[in-house]
Amino acid sequence: MSAEQQLAILPAKEVALAVFSAPNGLDPYLQKVREEIDKFNASAPDVKTTKGQSAYRSIAYDLATSKSKLDAMGKGLVAELKDLPKKIDAERKRVRELLSAWQEEVRKPLTDWENTEKTRKERHNYGIQQIKDMALFDATPQAVTVGNVIADLEAIAIDDSWQEFLPEAAQAKDQSLAKLRALLAERTQYEAEQAELARLREEREAREKKDRDDQIARDAAEKATREAEAKAQRERDEAAQRARDELAAAEKREQDLRFQTEQAERRAEQAKRERIEAEQKTERDRLDSIEREKAAAKRARQDEIDRQQAAADEERRQAEAREADKAHKAKINRAALDAFIAAGMPKDCARQAVTLIAQRKIPGIAIAY
Numbered sequence: 002m003s004a005e006q007q008l009a010i011l012p013a014k015e016v017a018l019a020v021f022s023a024p025n026g027l028d029p030y031l032q033k034v035r036e037e038i039d040k041f042n043a044s045a046p047d048v049k050t051t052k053g054q055s056a057y058r059s060i061a062y063d064l065a066t067s068k069s070k071l072d073a074m075g076k077g078l079v080a081e082l083k084d085l086p087k088k089i090d091a092e093r094k095r096v097r098e099l100l101s102a103w104q105e106e107v108r109k110p111l112t113d114w115e116n117t118e119k120t121r122k123e124r125h126n127y128g129i130q131q132i133k134d135m136a137l138f139d140a141t142p143q144a145v146t147v148g149n150v151i152a153d154l155e156a157i158a159i160d161d162s163w164q165e166f167l168p169e170a171a172q173a174k175d176q177s178l179a180k181l182r183a184l185l186a187e188r189t190q191y192e193a194e195q196a197e198l199a200r201l202r203e204e205r206e207a208r209e210k211k212d213r214d215d216q217i218a219r220d221a222a223e224k225a226t227r228e229a230e231a232k233a234q235r236e237r238d239e240a241a242q243r244a245r246d247e248l249a250a251a252e253k254r255e256q257d258l259r260f261q262t263e264q265a266e267r268r269a270e271q272a273k274r275e276r277i278e279a280e281q282k283t284e285r286d287r288l289d290s291i292e293r294e295k296a297a298a299k300r301a302r303q304d305e306i307d308r309q310q311a312a313a314d315e316e317r318r319q320a321e322a323r324e325a326d327k328a329h330k331a332k333i334n335r336a337a338l339d340a341f342i343a344a345g346m347p348k349d350c351a352r353q354a355v356t357l358i359a360q361r362k363i364p365g366i367a368i369a370y
Contacts, residue, residue, distance in 0.1 A: 011070055021075050034067060125166040129173045132157065136177040136184075144188040151181045330370055334359055337368060 012020040012030065020026040041060050046053035105112075135154050142150075154177055163170045334355050341351035357363050 011074060017074055018078055021078055027071070030071075034064070038064075121164075122166075125163060125170070128163075129166065129170050132170065132173040132177050136180040142184075142188065144185055144192050147181055147185040147188055151178065151185060154178055154181065326370075330359070333368060333370055 012027075020030075038060070041056075046056045048054060048057060132154065135150055138146075154174065157174065159167065159171045159174055161167065337358070338348075338351050338355045341354060342348055346354070354363075355368075358366050358368055361367060
């Protein structure tokens, strides 16, 4: 199959999309390929010759080339179709933005008027709301405050500047004034009543204070009288007590003198007895000291004998323990040596290994005794 024949199986570019998208649209082109194959098979060359082998390779290559070109053409059509939505969306966006700009352009006079009208109405509504809010308070106000607000509200002019909101503004002002005047009357009456109550409370407190002061003065006078009488009585009682105390003191001095005389006699007798007892105790202590010294010397000799015996016993016990420990360690070391030798280690190496481990010269390895 020649290069011209290969190109003949490709549809023209202007009809390629219709051919590829139609059911079996490529059949006429594939039929031409089939005809070339049948023609080749009708006079098939000898496959045993070099020329025949080249002919087989050539037609197979031509078919592969035709297949690749048909597939590439179809792939190109698919790529173009994938780009088509992007182009359509881009044009849609351009049209939307252009028409939106034209829409804003043609509507701008109306939009400006609507914005101006909205601002005007909002200004009037805000003014009306301010009039209504003048009758509102966060906390109960004083009458003077309400009066000032009434004056401020009355000063607000309700004229043609309110335009079509004039009736609503007038109604809001009348209603707020009515509320404020009612509140002013209420607060005025309430504050007057409170002032009267305060005045009555002050008068009552003044009377109560005077009564308390009078009672305090009476109590002070009675207290002074009681204190004077109590002082006089204390002075009389103190004089009588001093007389009694002087008599009691004289009697006590006489008793003390007799007591001191008796005490001196008893002390002299007691001193005599104590001297005799001290002499006797000194003799007993001397004899007891001699006995204690003898017993202490005897205990010291026995303690030394016991100490020497205990030291000998302890030395013997430690020697036995050392011998037992040495025998125990030797037994374990011998078992370790035998194990090394049994594992194939030379006897001298095994002995050196056990010695180094026993001496703790090998890090991380120890013999458990």
